[in-house]
Amino acid sequence: MLLKNRQINRQIVTAFVVILMSQIPIAKALDLKILDKNGTPVANAVVSFPEIKVAEQTALAIMDQIDKQFAPYVLVVQKNQMVDFPNSDAVRHHVYSFSSPNQFEIQLFSGSEAKPLSFKNEGVVVLGCNIHDNMIGYIYINGGELTAMTDTLGELSIPLPDDIKSAAEVELSVWHPELSPMQTKRVTVRLPGNTKNHSITLPFGLEIAKPELNTGFKKKFGN
Template identity: 30%
Template sequence: MRSRRSFRSVPDFRALALLVMGLLSCSGALAASLAGSVELLDADGERIDDASELLATVVYFTPNDPALRAVSPGQALLTTERRQFVPRVLVIETGTTVRFPNSDPILHNVFSSSPGNRFDLGLYGRSDGETHRFDTPGLVRVFCNVHSSMSAHIVVVDTPHHLRPDGNGRFRFDDLPSGPGRLTVWHERSEPLLLDIDLDQASVELEPIQLQLTVRQIEPQRQRLRRRGRY
């Protein structure tokens, strides 16, 4: 009588690994890096070597697949200080609540008429201020109706992939989802520059991105008051 022997099937780990990689690739979950640099030009096309202007630039990558845009809304501050909004440029993700403290011993107002993010917090003195939640992506221009020279910009993005270039204009994203998406480069004195990019490689290096600043720079209220001897 022949004895029966049981055999355990041995999984084909190589085939399994290829299957997992294929699924990840299809879902855009493979990590990719994206690096580049921003060059700012004035209205005459001359290069602007001003680190403060470069640091005020916003760069963000938005995957085409909405499933890859999971944001992490939280809390942020935009403070009124010496008749200025600080910071002048704030980047937040959709769903974030911003508090607007008033650090000055005078009344201020905070409002915006930007489509999708209109609000008016009314007049209030020195305090922790009021809050507003931003649920619509886009640019929000913020003003004070008491001091017309006060302004700030809130850039609301529907992606977790956003950053500022360094003082030399360099930037680098790591752990981006592979696949197609759009890179946006924004500065308050220029129209945003949009680049459609397909991250089909593990590492992508872009040619220098030139952004022309054609909008006149407005002198901050604090500097004007200092020149007049009021600060």
């Protein structure tokens, strides 16, 4: 599968979850578990709260290359946050993205450093390596909303801001690169006031496919 086609057809799933919270203490953490329709935990699912804004993130984010893989597989950053691309491998990498309007390319030699990049546009940046076609990664760029990502168990715990009141509604947007088919789904969850652990089952199954990347950069730059 071409990386460019993968970008166009990437599996973006938005689950709008209206949580009716009654008598939940202020600033209480919300614990979520994300599952696919088969009950499989969904790791690397990005959960964002579009209506809840957070402070600007100034810390340098890291997208490393380790054992010929992007590390982490999914990186969450804010718009305009700086991202460093170190090369921890003993081989050369040529990192690039066709994702419009955030296209870029960096040639990374072992032990060398490249200037960090910032992304001015929200969205998902699909990463590839011109030298190692099996490498693929993702940078999720948010617009300053509260955002978190599930762990290997499909779980996350995120503190809610003080202005979340009793019986408030919270809208969640859930994205994952391997959820299929591509669709938008509205789910309403009514939670008792004394509950803080919530499971969200998304109505699609994970498709684990081997990435087959074939780039146009090879013709231009070679190996």
